[in-house]
Amino acid sequence: MRRPRPGTIHHSDRGSQYGSLSFGKTLRESGIIPSMGSKGDPYDNAAQESFMATQKTELIHRSRFKTRDEARLAVF
DSSP: OOOOOTTOEEEEOSOHHHHSHHHHHHHHHHTOEEEEOOTTOTTTTHHHHHHHHHHHHHTGGGOOOSSHHHHHHHHO
16 A cells, blocks of 8 residues: 655545544544535635646546656656
8 A cells, every 4th residue: 555645635525424533533544634625615626626627638638658657747
């Protein structure tokens, strides 16, 4: 299992599975910072979702990468 990088953030909606004590404990033990969207705010994560959609459409789906390092460099 890969360990997350320091400062990794797990952003989620307010689903009950993400608010459970066991899930929170797992995040803390893994060194992951929990983040939850605001209640009733459908635009909470809109900028990030838009960025990821654009990146997938314009880069990922139009390319073939031979290695992970090649993909990382393209995203960077």
